[in-house]
Amino acid sequence: EVQLLESGGSLVQPGGSLRLSCATSGFNFNRYALSWVRQAPGKGLEWVTSTGGSSGTSYFADSVAGRFTISRDTSNNTLFLHMTSLRVEDTAVYYCAKARNPVVVTATPFDFWGQGTLVTVSS
Amino acid sequence: EIVLTQSPGTLSLSPGERATLSCRASQTVSSNYLAWYQQKPGQAPRLLIYGTSNRATGIPDRFSGSGSGTDFTLTISRLEPEDFAVYYCHQHHIAPPVTFGGGTKVEIK
Numbered sequence: 001e002v003q004l005l006e007s008g009g010s011l012v013q014p015g016g017s018l019r020l021s022c023a024t025s026g027f028n029f030n031r032y033a034l035s036w037v038r039q040a041p042g043k044g045l046e047w048v049t050s051t052g053g054s055s056g057t058s059y060f061a062d063s064v065a066g067r068f069t070i071s072r073d074t075s076n077n078t079l080f081l082h083m084t085s086l087r088v089e090d091t092a093v094y095y096c097a098k099a100r101n102p103v104v105v106t107a108t109p110f111d112f113w114g115q116g117t118l119v120t121v122s123s
Numbered sequence: 124e125i126v127l128t129q130s131p132g133t134l135s136l137s138p139g140e141r142a143t144l145s146c147r148a149s150q151t152v153s154s155n156y157l158a159w160y161q162q163k164p165g166q167a168p169r170l171l172i173y174g175t176s177n178r179a180t181g182i183p184d185r186f187s188g189s190g191s192g193t194d195f196t197l198t199i200s201r202l203e204p205e206d207f208a209v210y211y212c213h214q215h216h217i218a219p220p221v222t223f224g225g226g227t228k229v230e231i232k
Binding site: 037110 | 156160168173223
């Protein structure tokens with residue numbers, strides 16, 4: 001059974017940093033791209049970033065490029081989102097999502113999602 | 124960046140009725156790269172349809188997708204109580220960036 005479990009969300013001041021984790025199981029971690037998608041309170045879905053399974057290729061939304069990085073720990077099948085220079089507008093539930101199609105990074109729907117972790121940026 | 128516009132914003136229907144949700148793209152999207160998700164309050168999105176018309180695993184056949192080019196449709200043939208939720212379309216053709224529509228809320232009339 002595929003499972004994704006996010007953690008690390010909290011209240012942080014503007015300009016601060018935070019690291020989110022997504023522990024995964026039930027699939028070949030190295031074969032599938034993983035992504036972060038966020039949802040501001042009462043709003044729609046916004047893609048944040050995606051990283052390839054084994055390619056090392058990563059892409060970022062313009063709104064977070066240069067402030068967020070994404071990484072994978074293949075020994076523990078865990079995905080990370082490193083967030084710096086946080087802004088009030090980064091406040092959202094952050095979901096980890098798995099690519100449905102192997103190998104491709106962004107040209108794929110997301111077939112499994114975690115339950116999300118809330119990041120609140122406020123002074 | 125491809126912008127996806129969903130309409131209507133809210134659809135008020137009764138159980139048993141047919142729901143038709145629209146997703147219009149700002150430029151052509153290959154039919155292989157258009158998906159739909161369902162999201163209920165407090166829950167993560169759930170993949171319903173991929174490749175415009177293919178139901179994801181475990182999705183009942185009252186859900187169907189169609190369309191091509193810039194116009195895509197999600198149809199729920201007869202609404203069940205558990206179908207009242209928000210629905211999002213998603214294009215992953217011209218990506219990055221991946222983009223989502225703004226959502227259509229299907230509410231009980």
